[in-house]
Amino acid sequence: MAITRPRGTGDILPGDIYKWHYVEDAFRKICREYKYEEIRTPIFEHTELFERGVGDTTDIVEKEMYTFLDRGGRSITLRPENTAAAARAYMESSLIAGPQPVKLYYIGPMFRYDRPQAGRFRQFHQFGVEVFGANDPGIDAEVIAMTMNFYGRLGLKELELRINSVGCPKCRSVLREKLLEFFRPSLDQLCDNCKGRYQRNPLRILDCKSARCGELAAGAPTTLKCLCGSCAEHFEAVKKYLELLNIPYIVDSSMVRGLDYYTNTAFEIMAPDIGAQSSIGGGGRYNGLVEACGGPSTPGIGYALGIERIILTMERQGIAFPPPFTVDVFVAAAGSQAEEEALRLLFELRKNGISAEKDYMKRSLKAQMKYAGKLNPRYTVLLGGDELDRGVAGLKDMSSGIQEEVPLNSLVERIKRR
């Protein structure tokens, strides 16, 4: 084997692709029902888009981007997520001038230079939606409800929905002051990572996974306690709508989005038993994003779901996928005259919308039957010299094994009827 696939990538082979088609179809369907329209943005963008739209203090931008110079000397980056690109397209196109809100969805590959592990890859795939132009808490509830509804349709169980509100920049400057004050006495006891966070972004100390920082953060002021009047009202409305829609949630005030343009609602969905990378989806409101990317102040909210993790969770939970497609008819032929008739019949079947296959390996009739058994068609048509002379063919039902003679000129109709 000369060349292998790059690290952290994977081939989705024919034996697995039906699972992807199934979840992709389910996602497209729910998007239609919620009136979201598909957008396809480039796989690569100017690096600057992500530096501004994702945030240059995030791990994604600091150490996980696939960035390179193209032949024209431009800095290009393989998209690590799709929200910034959607915002870019929204501004760059006429969408921003049309009726609001603009509700978009996407499906596609994302790239992050991470170390692979269970449920984490360098090229991975996401479903996502983005809503631009509406700040109504009803939209927050809608996108959350939509993800939970989608998971529910796939049959996923024991999921945990966590929500939080990070408020607006005003709320956060209040919180920032309180946090600096709170951690000042224990500053030298924080992990090295958090010492840096103390200066740059004290909010992120709250979701540090180190045990010591967790202890020190106990009783720290949370975003929820610092919400201004309108942000508190917004969060209450979102929770009320979720209750109205019978969607259970838990408020997790340690879940923070550290950047200025993330505002108000943040949420994440966790699945048990798929390893350490248990988040199968997450999202939130980003009222400052469009402006950060150079556009007018525009509210927005969205989420992204990991397709690999969804499929992994379904497999771990023993959820059955609809069986993969199998061919309707196999055409077997014995002898060279029959071979010609087989080819003619094969294309006639296909022309009539019946999926059909024949042997191309010069197999014996017996071997053709074995091969047919593997393709698992509903019927096998058998063509031989004797039958051809009489203008008939054998039609064998492969599950019952029952075979009957059918006139060649009525074969297609006969198969269509069943």
Place this chain on the structure above:
RNA sequence: GUGGAUGUAGCUCAGAUGGUUAGAGUACCAGAUUGUGGCUCUGGGGGUCGUGGGUUCAAAUCCCAUCAUCCACCCCA
């Protein structure tokens, strides 16, 4: 970026203490009387033992490096 485990046929794995042409199951292909699948039986093809060095009379087996996979940390989907 850090740490641990692993790397032998397409796949799942055997191959104590280094010793002749490297094995099994499965998959693939072909046979088991005249033109017919799923079961069974027989036979066959297929491996530079991840790669590169080193130790040795001799290495899949020991040592080093490297690459890759898996798992975890960081972080995220």
